[in-house]
Amino acid sequence: AQSVTQLGSHVSVSEGALVLLRCNYSSSVPPYLFWYVQYPNQGLQLLLKYTSAATLVKGINGFEAEFKKSETSFHLTKPSAHMSDAAEYFCAVSHLMNTGFQKLVFGTGTRLLVSP
Amino acid sequence: DGGITQSPKYLFRKEGQNVTLSCEQNLNHDAMYWYRQDPGQGLRLIYYSQIVNDFQKGDIAEGYSVSREKKESFPLTVTSAQKNPTAFYLCASSIRDGKRDTEAFFGQGTRLTVV
Secondary structure (H helix, E strand, O other), rough: OOOEEEEEEEEEEEOOEEEEEEEEOOOOOOOOEEEEEEEEOOEEEEEEOOOOOOEEEHHHHEEEEEHHHOOOOOEEEEEOOOOOOOOOOEEEEEEOOOOOOOOEEEEOEEEEEEOO | OOEEEEEEEEEEEOOOOOOEEEEEOOOOOEEEEEEEEEOOOEEEEEEEEEEEOOEOOOOOOOOEOOOEOOOOOEEEEEEOOOOOOOEEEEEEEEEEEOOOOEEEEEEOEEEEEEE
């Protein structure tokens, strides 16, 4: 079964520091992988996605992620954190169901805290 | 603008009441989903629908019901059988590439509180 694991329920960085949010996946088929961001009391917004094209994926707000098959990882990075990046981040993988269709399976989320 | 609209944003339910959460999309997506979000537990799938007049139970369907009579609409009813309904509920729809969902779009959520 396809799944994702997000390491660290909370990550704290200083403004201007590197942001690194970790996501490892398991999948028996070539995966589609996603990162979403959620601000308080709002829905989820897509940051970026990997769908078997370039392994380094650039997203919105200066975020990027690299698909590493050998490490089964899809970590999210941003060179310099901004106060507005404080939010919860979810990694997701497409999951093959017994109906032959695929649905998204989400990790438990990582809350990013940014201090001045 | 295309998107997903959830209503209401806040909903209060008395013990023993059924309540229905609305979800409408104008993105022409076939697949729609309902998730429940609780602190520290991420998103858990309640129900999903791949096509009109068809829906499947997710991981936590007990105490919930849905219908999919129109492509645009996927309402969720929280019944009195759901013992702990206080949560944030998210509706989503997705683009499909063949048999695979490639991206999900989310509504702004409904926060349900039992009073």
